[in-house]
Amino acid sequence: MARIRPRSTVVPALATAAALLMCSCSAGAGKGAEGAQGSGATAVKSGQRLTATLGTAADSRGPAPAVSGARSGGTVKVANLNDYSHLDPQKTYAGEAYSTSLLWGRQLTQYQVVDGRPKLVGDLATDTGKSSDGGRTWTYRLKDGVAWEDGKPITSAHIKYGIERTFAPGFELGPTYWPEWLTDSEDRSAAVKKYGGPKDGDLKxxxxxxxxxxxxxxxxxxxxxxxxxxxxxSSPVREDKDTGTGYDVRPFATGPYKIVEHKQNQSLTLERNPHWKAETDPIRHQYPERFEFTFGKKTLNTAQEVFNARGAGPDTVTTKSEVPPELYAEAARDPKKKELIVAGSRGAYTTDLYIKNSRVTDPEVRKAIHYLFPREQARQVLGGPRLGDFATTLSSPAVVGWKKYDLYPVKPTGDIEKAKEHLARAKTKVTTLTYAYESDAPExxxxxxxxVDAFAKAGIKLV
Structure with a gap:
């Protein structure tokens, strides 16, 4: 993963399963002395295991460890191609959206990352929880002084209501663990038959x-x-502030920043939350006065402006967009441009060619697609070997417990003959398949x- 930062602002890229803490940054901070990673940036080397230790109650106290070189004030301008699909905490799962939401949202626990090492500590809670009854019961105590953006205290009932929402219709996108664990259900569908969300009253x-x-x-x-x-x-939600679909656009804040304006697919503006207290938060900072996100500008245009200090480039960072393949070689050769790249591992991230099994029903055709997929060529047009290694599992080597496994070995360039063998075994002859993708970048x-070229070699027209 390689992203770009502005010439005069240092933003840490924290490529872990935990978080990208953009709040640990400073508008106007000096340029880094650590090359591609930049000052204050925390990157994870490819293949590095990301083991998070459990912190103590003392670790859970605020304030958060200071960020070297950071200073207070200014505005962080973030230019991303796309807006966030969801801001409602119960609809947000992982990745950069989850990381960004930590600017305005807090949870019972959270990951404190110092020098690239994640530690799970109490966030709203005083610690990471106490278990009893052989692990069947878990108890949390909330810290004194934690409050909403209007100054009202955060209570245990708000935590409960937030988790109860995960059972409700419309919240299928989030993690399913709470519904499954709390009802001893095999999956979310079975869980919601036992409890359907706040409309069903109290979750015992x-x-x-x-x-x-x-x-x-x-x-x-x-x-x-x-x-x-x-x-x-696991974020708290106040029932009197639960505006339904409107909460997905502008959730009520518990973190160091609050959303003051959100024009969908155009902009998102954050300002300091005056009721957030640093002494309660071991994770976040409140260095910048504002965050101004803009959406819609092509990634290539943003990268060119940043690299060449044109337009808004000198004051802009991108947190979602990667360095376009067209510019990566140039940036790698130019020391000044290379300094603007924040690079690190994606952690558990893989890029896959998904097959819609309800339409491609024959396993023999699905196996043929596996052998047709030209991994080498695909990686090359997306940016080359810098993107990572070829995956043979859905999880990444960065995940604790990962083991190398390859059920259907295939050459990086694909295996046309093997694909044809499986197509010949298919019950119905396949001549056309449809490939759906979002055409928002040249690569x-x-x-x-x-x-299209690879599938044509096996006699399949890819639409």
């Missing part, structure tokens, strides 16, 4: 004996609750053409 599996205490009672032992408590879906169009 979550108790709130007082405003500061929340108790989870699981039918079976659960060891990963502290980590699930860091997910965005995606080039990838489409690579696939």
């Amino acid at each position: 599996a979550i108790e709130t004996p007082d405003d500061k205490t929340i108790v989870f009672r699981f039918p079976k032992p659960q060891s990963d609750v502290p980590y699930m408590a860091a997910q965005s879906s 995606k169009d080039r990838l489409a053409q690579v696939l």
Whole structure:
């Protein structure tokens, strides 16, 4: 992964399963002395395992460790191609959207990252939780002084209501662990038959004996609750502020920043939340006065402006867009441009060619697609070997417990003959397939053409 930062602003890129803490940055901070990573940037080397240790109650106290070189004031301008699909915390799962949401949202626990090493600590909670009854019961106490953007205290009932929302219709996009664990269900569908969200009233599996205490009672032992408590879906939501679909555009803030304006697909503006207290937060900072996100400008145009200090380039950073393939070689050769690249591993990220099995029903055709897919050529048009290695599993080597596994070995260039063998075994002759993709970058169009050429060699027209 390689992203670009402005010439005069240092923004840490934290490529872990935990978070990209953009709040740990400073508008106007000096340029870095660490080459491509930049000052204050934390990058993860390819293949590095990201093991998060559990912190103590002392680790859970604020304020967060200071960021070297950061200073207070100014505005961070972020130019991303696309707006966020969801801002509602119970609809946000992972990736950069989850990381960005940490600017305005807090959870029971969260990852504190210092020098690239993640540690799970209490965020709204005083610690990472206490288990009893063989892991069936988990208890959390909220910190004193944690408040919403209007100054009202965050209570255990708000945490409970937020988690209850994960059962409701429309929240299928978020993690399914809370519904499954709390109802001992095989999947979310089975869970919502037992409890359908706040409309069904009180969820008995979550108790709130007082405003500061929340108790989870699981039918079976659960060891990963502290980590699930860091997910965005573990965020508190106040029922009186739950505006339904409107909450997806502008959620109510608990973090160091609040959303003051969100014009969908155009802009998102954040300002400091006056009711956030640094002494309660071991994760975040409140260095910049504002964050101004803009959406819609082509990635190539943004990169050219940043690299060449044109237009808004000198004051702009991108947190979602990668360096376009057209510019990467040039940037790698030019020391001044290379200094503007923040690089690191994607952690658990893989890029896949997904098959819609409900339409491609024959396993023999699906196997043929596996052998037709020209991985080498596809990677080359997307940016070359810098993007990463060829995956043989859905999880990444950065994931703890990962093991090398390859059920259907294939050459990086594909295997046309093997593909034809499987097509010959198919019950119905396949002559046409449809490839759906978002044409928002030139490299995606080039990838489409690579696939068209590869499938044509097996007699398949790719539309």
